[in-house]
Amino acid sequence: MRLYAFCVYLFLYIPIGVIALFSFNAGRHASQMQGFSTKWYGKTLSNPFVMDALETSLIVAFTSALCASVFGTMAAVALQGIRGPLRTAFDMLIYIAVMIPGIVIGIATLIGLVTVFDQLNPLLAALWPEGLNPPKLRMGMGSLIAAHTMFLMALVVIIVRARLVGMDRSLIEASSDLYATPMGTFMQVTLPMIFPAILAGFLLSFTFSFDDFIIAFFVAGSETTLPIYVFSSIRRGVTPEINAIGTMVLSVSLLLLIAAQLLLQRGGHKSK
Amino acid sequence: MTQRTRNWLLLAPAGAWFMVMLIIPLTVVFIFSFGERAPSGGVVLAFTFEQYGNLPARWAAFKNTMTLAPIGTLSALLIAYPLAYFLAVKANPKWKTILLVLVIVPFWTSILIRSYAWIFLLGGRGIPALLDVIGIEGVRLINTPFAVLVGIIYGYLPLMVFPIYVSLDKLDKRLLEASSDLGAKSWKTFLQITLPLSIPGIATGCMLVFILLMGEYLIPAMLGGGKVFFVGNALVDLFLQSRNWAYGSAVAVTLVVVMLITVTIYMRLIYRLGASREDVSIM
Amino acid sequence: MTKDINNISKKEFLEKLESYRNGSITRRHFLNVTGLGAATAVLGGTVPGLRPTPAFAGDIGDRVVLATWPNYHDVANFDAFTETTGAHVQVNVFGSNEEMLAKLQAGATGWDVYVPTNYTFEDYVKEDLIEPLDVSRLPNYDAAAFEPRYAEAGSVNGTLYGVPKNWGSTGMAINTKHNDGKAISSWKEFFDITMDKFSGRTVVHDYQLTTIGSALNYHGYSFNSVNPGELADAEKLLIAVKPHLFAITSDYQPPMRNGDAWLTICWSGDGKQLNSDIPEIHYALGSDGGEIWSDYYAIPKSSERKDAAYALINFMLDPNVNVKEVLTHGYPTADSRTYDMLPADLKNDPIIFPAQDLLSPLEFGAAVTLTDPNRAELMARFKSA
Numbered sequence: 001m002r003l004y005a006f007c008v009y010l011f012l013y014i015p016i017g018v019i020a021l022f023s024f025n026a027g028r029h030a031s032q033m034q035g036f037s038t039k040w041y042g043k044t045l046s047n048p049f050v051m052d053a054l055e056t057s058l059i060v061a062f063t064s065a066l067c068a069s070v071f072g073t074m075a076a077v078a079l080q081g082i083r084g085p086l087r088t089a090f091d092m093l094i095y096i097a098v099m100i101p102g103i104v105i106g107i108a109t110l111i112g113l114v115t116v117f118d119q120l121n122p123l124l125a126a127l128w129p130e131g132l133n134p135p136k137l138r139m140g141m142g143s144l145i146a147a148h149t150m151f152l153m154a155l156v157v158i159i160v161r162a163r164l165v166g167m168d169r170s171l172i173e174a175s176s177d178l179y180a181t182p183m184g185t186f187m188q189v190t191l192p193m194i195f196p197a198i199l200a201g202f203l204l205s206f207t208f209s210f211d212d213f214i215i216a217f218f219v220a221g222s223e224t225t226l227p228i229y230v231f232s233s234i235r236r237g238v239t240p241e242i243n244a245i246g247t248m249v250l251s252v253s254l255l256l257l258i259a260a261q262l263l264l265q266r267g268g269h270k271s272k
Numbered sequence: 273m274t275q276r277t278r279n280w281l282l283l284a285p286a287g288a289w290f291m292v293m294l295i296i297p298l299t300v301v302f303i304f305s306f307g308e309r310a311p312s313g314g315v316v317l318a319f320t321f322e323q324y325g326n327l328p329a330r331w332a333a334f335k336n337t338m339t340l341a342p343i344g345t346l347s348a349l350l351i352a353y354p355l356a357y358f359l360a361v362k363a364n365p366k367w368k369t370i371l372l373v374l375v376i377v378p379f380w381t382s383i384l385i386r387s388y389a390w391i392f393l394l395g396g397r398g399i400p401a402l403l404d405v406i407g408i409e410g411v412r413l414i415n416t417p418f419a420v421l422v423g424i425i426y427g428y429l430p431l432m433v434f435p436i437y438v439s440l441d442k443l444d445k446r447l448l449e450a451s452s453d454l455g456a457k458s459w460k461t462f463l464q465i466t467l468p469l470s471i472p473g474i475a476t477g478c479m480l481v482f483i484l485l486m487g488e489y490l491i492p493a494m495l496g497g498g499k500v501f502f503v504g505n506a507l508v509d510l511f512l513q514s515r516n517w518a519y520g521s522a523v524a525v526t527l528v529v530v531m532l533i534t535v536t537i538y539m540r541l542i543y544r545l546g547a548s549r550e551d552v553s554i555m
Numbered sequence: 556m557t558k559d560i561n562n563i564s565k566k567e568f569l570e571k572l573e574s575y576r577n578g579s580i581t582r583r584h585f586l587n588v589t590g591l592g593a594a595t596a597v598l599g600g601t602v603p604g605l606r607p608t609p610a611f612a613g614d615i616g617d618r619v620v621l622a623t624w625p626n627y628h629d630v631a632n633f634d635a636f637t638e639t640t641g642a643h644v645q646v647n648v649f650g651s652n653e654e655m656l657a658k659l660q661a662g663a664t665g666w667d668v669y670v671p672t673n674y675t676f677e678d679y680v681k682e683d684l685i686e687p688l689d690v691s692r693l694p695n696y697d698a699a700a701f702e703p704r705y706a707e708a709g710s711v712n713g714t715l716y717g718v719p720k721n722w723g724s725t726g727m728a729i730n731t732k733h734n735d736g737k738a739i740s741s742w743k744e745f746f747d748i749t750m751d752k753f754s755g756r757t758v759v760h761d762y763q764l765t766t767i768g769s770a771l772n773y774h775g776y777s778f779n780s781v782n783p784g785e786l787a788d789a790e791k792l793l794i795a796v797k798p799h800l801f802a803i804t805s806d807y808q809p810p811m812r813n814g815d816a817w818l819t820i821c822w823s824g825d826g827k828q829l830n831s832d833i834p835e836i837h838y839a840l841g842s843d844g845g846e847i848w849s850d851y852y853a854i855p856k857s858s859e860r861k862d863a864a865y866a867l868i869n870f871m872l873d874p875n876v877n878v879k880e881v882l883t884h885g886y887p888t889a890d891s892r893t894y895d896m897l898p899a900d901l902k903n904d905p906i907i908f909p910a911q912d913l914l915s916p917l918e919f920g921a922a923v924t925l926t927d928p929n930r931a932e933l934m935a936r937f938k939s940a
Contacts, residue, residue, distance in 0.1 A: 005358045005371075008351065008429075012378050015389035015426065019381075022392075048618060049645045071285040078282035081275060090283065093290045096298075099535060101487020103504045104301075104524050105294075107511055111304060111315075111521070112297025114662060139662045150293035153286055182278070211382050214489055214504075218511070222665030222857075230384050234494075235625070235648045235806060246385035253380035257373060312682060312926055313660055329932075333939040396815040412755060414815065415802050497802030498761055501939045509938060512657045514931035 016250065023243035040244040050245065053229040057210055060141060060225060064148035065205035071149075072156025073198050077190070079157070080164055097154035106218035109147045113139060113219075139221030147219045148209045155208070156201035163197035164190075203260055207253075305521035313515025323522035330523055333506040334530070336492075340417060340502070341485035344424035345478050351425060352432035352477065357466070359433070360440035361448070372437070379430040387423050387494045394419050394495065415497030423491040428484060432477040439473030440466070475542045479535070486531050503527045615642050619863035622647045622655060622669040624850075625806045626825055629883035636870050642863050650805030651762035652925065659684045659855055666855050667864035670720055673708035673849045674764075674920035680711045686854040688715045692865040695872040697892070705849040705889035708919075717851030718872060721824075721886040724909065724917060725765050725846035728811065728821035728829055728838045738837040739818075742772040742844065746796055749818065754799040758807040758819035763934035764920050765820055765846060766793070766803075772844030779921035786929055793937045803938055811836065827885025827906045838906050840913050847917040849889065881907075 023041070027034030044050050079090060100108075117137040128134035167190075175185040213227040220228060226245070233242050305323055307315045359371055378386060392398050394413040403411050413419050443466065451461040489504035496505075503523065510520035619642050633644040647666065649655050652675050658664050660682065671679060679685035690696060696718050698706070709717030727745050731738055733753070739745060746769075749757040759766045768778035770789035780786065801816045810816035811829055821829075826838025852868045854861060870876060874892040881888050881897060887907050888894055894902070901907060924930055 001354070001358050001362055004354055005363075008355045009374060011426070012375070012429065015386055015393060016378055016381065018389045018392060019385060048643050071289065074282040075286035078279040082279055082283075086283075090287070093287075093294065097290065097294055099483060099531065100294075100298075100528060101483070101504070101531070103487045103489050103507055104528055105297075107507060107520065107524055108297035108301045109293065110511070110661065111517060112300040115300050116296065146289075146293050150289055153289060157286070182275075207380065213382070213384060214487075217508075221662055222859075224665065227382050227384055230382060230388075232647045234384070234388055235650075242385065242388065246381055246388075249385075250377070250381045254377055257376065257380065261369070261373065309928055311928075312678065313657065329936050330939050396810070396813040412815070414810075498804055498938055499797070499800060499802060506935070506939045509935050512661075513651065513653045514928075514935045515653070515657045515660065516928070516931065516935075519932075 019243050019246045020250075022240050023247045025240040025243070028239055040240040041248070044241050044244045044248070047241070049224070049229060050226075050241075053224045053226045056141065056223050057226040060145055060148060060216075061206045061209040064145045064152055064209045065202050067145070067149040068152035068156050068205045069198055069202040072153040072201065073160050073194070075153070076157045076160035076164060077186070079161065094154045094157055097151050098158070100151075102151075102212065102214045105147060105151060106215040109143065109215070110139070110218040113143055139219060141220070141223050144216055144220045144223065144225075147215050148205075148212065152205040152208060155205060156198070159201040159204070160194055160197045163194045167193055199263075301521045301524055304518055305525045307518040307521070309516045309518050313517075315517040315521075323519045324526075326519060327522065327526060330503070330506050333501045333503045334526075336417075336500060337486060337488075337502045337504075338530075340420060340424070340500075341482055341488075344421055344428070344485050345482045347421065348425050348428050348432045348481055349474065349478060352429055353436055353470075353474070356433045356436035356440055356473070360437050360443070361445070361466075375430050375433050378426075383427050383490060384494075386427060387491055390419070390423050390426065390495055394422065414495065415499050417496075417500050419495040420492050420500045423495040424485060424488070427491060428481045431480050431484070435476035435480070436470060436473035439470045439476075443469050471542070471545055475545075479538065482538070483531070483535070486527070486534075615640055615863040615866045616860055617641055618643045618645060619667045619860055619867045620645045620647065620665050621867065622649060622658075622664070622666040624649065624670065624822075626808055626828060627670070627884055629879045632871070632876050632879055635876070636867060639870070640863075640866055642866070644867065648806075650760070651764070653763060653931065656682075656684075656925065659857070662857075664855065664857060665859075667858040667860045668852055668867050669855055670850045671717065671853055672920060673851070674922045675925055676708055676711050676716055676851075676853075677922045678925055679853075680714075680716060684856055685716050686856050686858065686861070688718065688854065689865070690715065693718065693869045693872060695869050695874075700891045702889045702891070708849060709851045709853075717853040718868065719889045720850045720852050720871070721881065721884070721888050722847070722849040723823040723886040724840055724914065725768075725820065725822055725848065726826065726838055726840040728819050728826045728836055730811065730814075730817040730833070730836050732835045733817045736835075738839055740839040740842050742769045742841045745769065745818065745820075745841070746773050746792060749796055749799050753818050756801050756815075756817035757796075757799065758802050758804060758810060758816045759793075759796075759800060760805045760807075760820050761803050761938070762805055763930050764924055766937075767930055767933060768844075768846060768920075768924075769820055769841070770796075772841055775843065778844050778846055778918045779924055781923055781927045781930060783929060786933055790933050790937065793933075794940050797937065797940055822886075823906055823909075824884040824886035827904070830906060831885070840909060840917065842913075842916060845917045847914060847919055849919075 022033065024036050024038060025033055025040070026037035075090070079087060082090075117139075120137055121134075124137070125134040171189050171193075172185055175189045176182070180188065211227065212225075213231060216223075216225045216228055217231070226249070230242055230245060233239075303317070304315050306319050306321070308318045308320060308322065310316045355375075359368065359375075363371055391414065394400075396414075398413075400411045400413060403409070413422075447465055448461060451465055452458065456464070487504050488502050489508055492500045492502045492505055493508075507520055507523055507527070510516050510523060621644055623646060625648050628646070633646070637643050649658075652672050655669060655671065656675065656678065659666075659679075671685075676685070690698075701719050705722040706719045709715060709719060727739065727742075729739055733756070734748070739748060745757075759769070767786070767789050770792045771780050771785060772778055773792055774785065774788050776782070776785040776788070780789075801810060807816060807819040807821070808825055808829065811819055812833065821838060823838065826836075829836040830838055852871065854864045854868070858864050871880065872890075874890065874896055877888060877890060877893040878896045881893060882901070885907060888897075
């Protein structure tokens with residue numbers, strides 16, 4: 001049993017070891033070790049395209065995770081008190097949003113928005129006051145954040161709802177018996193209880209958005225996220241720069257993961 | 273403000289968002305799927321079933337997806353289950369958290385970079401070169417269905433381990449002890465107690481991995497060398513190379529329909545195996 | 556003042572003038588953008604001291620994005636460009652002209668410079684995706700230095716849209732080690748050996764023009780055919796060959812180098828690069844057909860860094876820079892100034908400058924293949940087969 005587990009860990013970590021090893025390659029080629037050097041880290045960190053892509057990825061991931069957590073939690077809380085067709089319709093939407101493959105979301109968003117923008121842009125130009133440049137709607141960071149938020153929101157609803165279901169209703173009843181306002185009850189009773197779920201939803205959303213390639217591939221317009229940068233570098237004939245990026249992202253994620261774990265443990269709650 | 277108004281207000285942003293970013297785009301795709309290819313690429317609106325009639329030309333892509341997705345899911349399950357069992361039941365509690373974290377960590381590097389590592393490992397200078405040394409010559413791994421399968425298992429293993437671990441971890445260890453105290457053989461305990469109780473975890477893990485695999489593009493693109501084609505690859509091709517939006521839309525609609533049918537059948541099967549609706553959650 | 560100065564409107568002109576006054580753009584930039592530079596250049600040409608120096612001395616921003624093909628540049632030149640101008644070059648690599656066109660059609664790409672092939676210009680102009688070039692901003696461009704055969708496709712209806720990068724041929728590269736030291740030289744042999752002892756070792760491009768074209772040549776048809784019957788024959792061959800392929804990719808150098816692949820459809824420069832490093836890899840043109848082509852530097856309409864785009868193109872056109880490019884990528888140049896600087900052995904290199912009679916079976920790609928729906932769908936079907 002232990003040997004088996006060891007083998008699986010080996011399987012999981014050999015490729016990562018290879019990535020890390022080649023990131024210290026002194027040569028240009030990503031598949032032939034030619035001496036040890038940390039120069040690719042310096043090169044990567046001083047490459048404005050990598051830094052820009054990283055910045056774009058961080059902004060997109062943070063904004064969409066934040067929007068998804070806020071709106072998703074709102075929806076989850078509201079759905080607790082709703083029955084009937086509206087509830088069914090929402091459940092359907094959430095089901096569809098999680099079920100549809102990322103590639104279809106990417107394509108649908110691309111052609112859907114391009115079509116809508118083509119209709120709206122002349123309209124905007126016609127309505128805009130004479131002499132001013134009318135705004136032009138197009139694909140970019142906005143459309144990417146909107147697309148990510150959409151499916152992440154569904155994810156947050158599911159996670160938060162699971163927590164709400166397991167929650168002790170009597171506390172809420174006690175609170176309203178004590179004449180707390182609904183807002184007061186929410187802030188003092190509900191929110192603290194579902195907070196670990198919201199946090200878990202946020203972190204998960206952030207990861208999904210940060211790692212997403214396929215939706216961004218279609219929707220990002222002229223913006224370059226980190227995965228898109230990596231993808232086009234791989235086609236360019238790879239330098240160890242990619243390995244350096246991978247190793248750094250991994251190290252930072254690891255640190256964040258440990259920090260999150262400590263935070264959750266201190267909170268005394270176990271989410272999932 | 274009544275309860276009702278408040279609920280409506282709370283739902284409004286999410287509802288509007290789903291409307292603009294999900295329902296409208298999907299409707300456009302649906303409408304386009306009945307259109308025709310414009311001469312220079314793009315789409316001309318029409319009402320024709322021509323695109324759906326052409327679907328057999330992508331039969332191989334659907335066949336690849338519908339075979340490799342289940343095989344990939346099952347292989348990931350077979351590899352993940354013993355590990356999850358080890359982590360939940362056998363592992364030293366002191367090391368458990370660290371071992372668990374070690375399973376997720378690879379998941380935190382982009383799947384792109386992880387697959388890229390496999391290009392090297394499966395290519396001529398990787399594992400085949402090692403096999404050469406021990407006398408097995410001429411093995412080709414990269415650009416085969418096997419390579420894609422390895423990439424799939426590698427990419428999605430953590431997603432499988434986790435739900436199974438969670439359901440096994442909830443399992444009351446006293447049950448297991450009682451069972452062995454009553455003289456049950458260990459495999460019998462496993463089959464009669466452990467396995468049935470972990471079905472919700474298995475169901476969730478399989479569902480997650482299967483859904484992601486049905487829309488997979490990157491792993492076949494990187495490890496299949498253009499020879500192992502999924503529906504996702506066919507879609508990218510139609511939109512980003514041959515510029516046939518109408519046909520691409522028809523393929524996308526078909527993929528979604530096939531997926532909804534498969535998942536519904538799958539859920540039925542799972543319920544029959546005794547999991548309740550709440551058990552099969554996504555995450 | 557006329558209301559339209561060299562394609563920029565009066566309003567833009569006044570805005571530019573304002574920024575010039577504010578000092579946010581340099582004088583040269585102002586002259587270039589407004590087209591006054593053209594007038595100055597014409598006048599200045601006659602007065603030696605007034606000849607404009609290369610246009611990259613101004614402030615062009617800190618980046619420029621280039622969409623190009625695999626293994627197509629000397630990376631050191633980009634570093635030099637960054638050093639001179641402060642602008643970093645981001646390289647995006649593509650596998651086919653169709654892919655570039657689809658990206659541009661789908662909306663903003665962020666590219667500033669791209670390298671379309673001869674047969675695509677008509678469509679880029681028709682689709683209004685390509686920027687007419689202002690020669691006054693490319694002081695290193697000398698139309699007279701280029702062989703017309705490899706430069707003429709860059710102009711459509713008398714307007715210049717692209718300046719020649721280099722030309723080349725599409726042939727085949729074989730690792731002769733696996734064929735008893737023998738090379739092959741026809742598409743007939745290419746596909747036959749693939750289905751025989753090279754099974755699992757051959758690469759074809761992820762590119763309709765060359766892959767379908769070679770299969771058409773196998774049957775003795777034109778590389779550019781859009782005849783449905785001839786395309787059906789080509790498809791039959793490609794489907795039969797598919798199980799014997801190593802990969803369908805336009806980035807075939809890595810597997811050829813590490814020994815995974817033994818035979819590939821190959822652009823002449825890649826053939827030269829492979830042959831220089833691994834002498835057993837032999838490059839040959841098809842005696843039964845193939846492609847001769849010319850690639851151009853061009854600017855997509857959607858570029859938002861046109862100053863940087865012009866500066867990069869101008870830099871690459873400098874014969875001192877271009878000669879380093881040729882030494883790296885191994886493609887022939889159509890620029891006589893660059894040609895004159897090449898070492899003699901390269902001028903006589905049979906891969907770079909093949910004998911005229913070997914070139915005669917080759918055809919330039921035809922515009923119709925780019926938009927022909929049957930060729931596009933055939934390629935997509937072949938890939939998903």
